[in-house]
Amino acid sequence: MRIPRRTARRTVATAAALAVVLPLSACGGASGGGGGADASGKVEGSITFQTWNLRANFKPYFTGLIAEFEKKHPGTEVKWVDQPAEGYADKLSADAAGGTLPDVVNVSPDLLAPLAKAGLALDLDQAAAKYEKEYLPGAWAGHRIPGLEGTYAFPWYLNTGPLFYNKRLFEEAGLDAEKPPTTYDELFEQSLRIAGKSKGRIATLASIPTIEDFGRYGVPLMNEEGTAFTFNDAKxxxxxxxxxxLYDAKALDPQALTATPESSGKKFLTQAVAMNPGSALDLEKFRKQAPALYENIGITEQISNTGKDNMYVMGVMVNARTEHTPAAVAFAHFVTDAPRQMEFAKQVAIFPSTAGSLDDPYFTKEDGTDATRVRIAAAESLKTAVNYTPVLMSEQMKTELRNAVARALQGKESPKEALDNAVKACNRLLKQS
Known part of the structure; x- marks a missing residue:
């Protein structure tokens, strides 16, 4: 299943432009990596901090954060720039090519990868290794790039989402509504049971498998060198x-091939499917628009054979060529440390990546509200979650996989043929980048 809502994670153009431009413009060399510039000197100087579509809603938070940092470190000045969501990858590409990349940059892993390969991202395993223990292991690892040694951004905020399920539909199929599926074996077995009992009227799922599903199933997605995709293996x-x-038995909704997160949500809202990912906003919508569904809502963890849920992670990168490495590293750490992340998480529906923060009562104590129910469920899963989506997998590659899955479900190709073709297409695109 897919977690379609990435609260505070803006969807923008892929890193294709970066991948094309940077090898021609940067001087990182074939091995990439930004090395480990010395960050132990005096924290001073003027640096620029770039965020990604955050000024409109969070200007007071960031101006306060910057003022606090400058007070803590006299002799520093932080200039804050915020770029719109539209065209963010293109803006990074232009700055990288022109040598005007800010000192500290808000990035997602897919945008980080080409910058790291071009030698523009500072290797924190060398320059700031002392901070690693402050973050969740899965979040720190989320900014490692296949084929490179090192970690290239501080983890910032995280997101994930639990699964909603319709207890009534499970009960009508003779299943224990208090024991929803948690593994794929259980999911497939119970989905077929629900479809059979309803004579194909009720599907359990409304969307086709994505790369995250392959990851949670335990499929190796890429080789260790990051030079080839491998999700076409036997698993x-x-x-x-x-x-x-599932598709043949109508346990997967027939319209799943063309489903969007919105259409899948509507299927769940009308009780045509038994399970769907979502958020606290959805829960509130169910309460207002579908009280009969709301009364039967169950909340459970993501389906996984690995025991680890999927997380979406945002990061803060330090430009390897900054003239003020100590100040840039200190500020990137300051933005992402536990106090600042907790404060930010209470202003927007995201989660801190810092170790121990998810044990705060804000993420553990029920207060009877829907928002808190979902927040607690998501926070618990994030403690051990990982980012399954390969950082080198572009939107175009995801489309290749999506199309291959559709061909297999329709019987146009066997599952093996479809995945072999998808891997060939993705590996060709990988080489082009």
């Missing part, structure tokens, strides 16, 4: 084969 073929069984 990947097994997953797609089992989804084909």
């Amino acid at each position: 990947g073929v097994e997953l797609l084969t089992r989804y084909k069984e």
